[in-house]
Amino acid sequence: MHNLKKTGLSNSLRRNLLKGMMALPAAMLVSQLSFAAAPSTAEVNTTGLAVTDDTVKVGILHSVTGTMAISETGSVQAEMLAIEQINAMGGVLGRQIEYIQEDGASDWPTFAEKSKKLLVKDKTAAVFGCWTSASRKAVLPVFEQYNGMLYYPTFYEGLEQSPNVIYTGQEATQQIIAGIDWVTDTKDAKSFFLLGSDYIWPRTSNKIARKHIEKLGLKVVGEEYYPLGHTSFNSVINKIKLKKPDVIYAIVVGGSNVAFYKQLKAAGIDMNKEKPLVLTISVTEDEILGIGGENIQGAYAAMKYFQSLTNQNNEEFVAAFKKRWGDDIVIGDVTQAAYLGPWLWKAAVEKAGSFDIDKVRAASPNLELTTAPEGYVKVHENHHLWSKTRIGHAQADGQYNIVYETADLIEPNPFPKGYQ
């Protein structure tokens, strides 16, 4: 019966079934149960959600227009892929998932309005979406008021925990501390220059970074912020040259990244040398497309997922993703986290034996997923995921070589001491 509780990709399930059918009659029972007549709707939906005997409705809420469309496209693709795969293996509690896609249009009030529509009018059983913290903060009161369930994929600054949100990306301490420990342990880094775009995520992240660096007895020799979209970094690069830090810790976001790395290279800072080395938590494979691999080659990134990760789950995921969305596509950290959303929801629904939000929520803590592309993940009581942090080394072809990963899963800690 253990197999029943396990969530899996279509491939791995098929593999399990195949193995079972060749070996044991018990496995036959499993396969019969998985595709057996679904439980009645009255039984699994007592709160009037959009669930029929055959289908269940969910929402996908991202920006497909406006400035954030560049980033959020990958998340939409990942969520659609996960839903299609789940449907192909029989759906959730015997029901096919239908998704309603809404466009947040990179505008936070629009996000709030669309989330209300998805919850109140469409009565969706779960919503997968949002990217920026601003959009999440905008929809949060709506999800809490109308008791919806949001699966949020972006790595973010933490300092938040809602009963109505499952955070499938990393919170700040998971991503930052392991990266800094790694450069101090293996690259003998003693001094850091912190740099970022000027809004909440980079500032909060750098605050955590600075605190950890100082706790290790090391030095922060500079900290600078530039407006979003800023494209001239010559001044800060000059300052970096004078201060000679061991590590340039860069949390520049969006289009500014392109300017920053091109100018860094043009100013003669060779990222292939070990000093100063560049460590970032904001450049995924998606951003490298715009920066150009040759301009960021040699930089290090700390995050939980890279496309180049070698394990069977990830190889299947990358292959399926490319088959669905095109060969020249790249997959970044958030895209993978977005892919986890529908799978985690499916696991929670099946564990609860119901679509009801309260039961799904109660079933979520300690839920395990052995088939995530990033490896094994587990939901914490605080609705964030236990996850590993990995260090990637940027290559000219736009991919990261993984040079390190934490031995254990890191416990999520969205409210680190001293930041409340």
Added chain:
Amino acid sequence: MFADYTSSELTAIFAMQGFAGLILFSVFVLMALGLAIIFGQMGVINMAHGEFMILGAYITYLTSQLFSNYLPGLFDGYFFVAMLLAFIVTAALGALVEWAMIRHLYKRPLDTLLATWGLSLILQQLYRTVFGAREVGVSLPDWLMGSYAITDIIEVPINGIFVMALTIMITIGVYLLMQKSRLGKQTRAVVQNRAMAGAVGINTEKVDRYTFALGCGIAGIAGSAFTMVGSTGPTAGQLYIVDTFLVVVFGGASSLLGTVASAFTISQAQSTMEFFLSGSMAKVLTLLTVVGILMLRPQGLFSLKVRR
């Protein structure tokens, strides 16, 4: 704030920041020159200026793809071809836009603001459809990406020097065109008095079209040059437009000299303040200064005395 540095470091700081300021100055002039020509000479507020720049950047991207796929041996020189193509295509699109849209609005200058803003949205969506929502990576020949070391600390990026040289050439070119050429003289005559210019046999419609096309073409070259430093995405043009308007308005809309002078003032102030304060604070102070000066001199730093 100077106490953290030794005197030799301070010398180096001012040298480096002065140079960083010069690069920023060149960028500002390239951005603003096309807008200043259109705004100053024709009174048209072109909100789609940023999108014309990004068109130049996309053309550079396409040219780089073309060369790396079919003419890899000539890749080192592709940038010059790209700039020329960027100029031709954006100028052609400019002429088309002038013919289809702008010329119907000359009597209603404020409406040009709305119409060109609509145009900018259409162009953004067009780029998104054609090139995708993600930014594209424009690869550059290696010789443009190096730097030249003057002392231990002072190192100047080659693409910065390249942008500067380009800016000087284009500025001189535009100046000569406006002051010496037949088209320039006709343009100035049309600006001063359209009816009289028409009466002495100048084809004012043709002059308008060429002037608008020239302004757009310069935006295209600017966009091509910015692929060296900035991002190339559907909405990247918006990042530049505020700075561009700032430079043009601060300089005095109808004066090309004013545009150059205001670009110099803003860039040097910004660059020096960026070093000693934070980047965001420098931006705030720059904006405050500009607002303050515009309150005292609403016509901008420099402006022609035009008989109304």
